[in-house]
Amino acid sequence: MARNEDSGWDYEAVWEDRDGIKWDVSLEFRAVRGSLILQAVEVASRNSKSSVSHSVLVELPLNEFVADARKQEFEAIISSRRSSDAHRGRAHSDEELQAVAGAYREAVRLGVPVQNAVAETFNVSRSTAAKRIMAARKSGRLRPSGREGET
DSSP, rough: OOOOOTOOOSSSEEEEEETTTTEEEEEEEEEEETEEEEEEEEEEEOOOOOTOHHHHHHHHHHHHHHHHHHHHHHHHHHHHHHOOOOOOOOOOOHHHHHHHHHHHHHHHHHTTOOOHHHHHHOOOOOHHHHHHHHHHOOOOOOOSTTOOTOO
């Protein structure tokens, strides 16, 4: 995840509880065996009179924040790798196969479907993405199927 340089947190949001009190919510993640794992949470009231209570923590939509953080991370990866150049049957270059392998590994790390991720990254169909993944495996840039998440 891209860390916020100012705060050091991976994800930050402002949340308003049912009483109208605004809270700053910050999350920190780490990668473990290809998965993005929530490591730390900070919840702070924007109003110094309010304290974090059991009811605030129960109401806090933490799953939504985690899902949004993962989505933002995935979208950032996709936009940084997106290519509008379709392959059209040419031989795959080392650079292309390495990029496919990188997109695949990142999808595994984020826990998103790998064929969809490769397809979106390179602006190709899922079928073409599957063929590129196979080519990357055949070239040795990816391990046999089902083993990419291992460290």
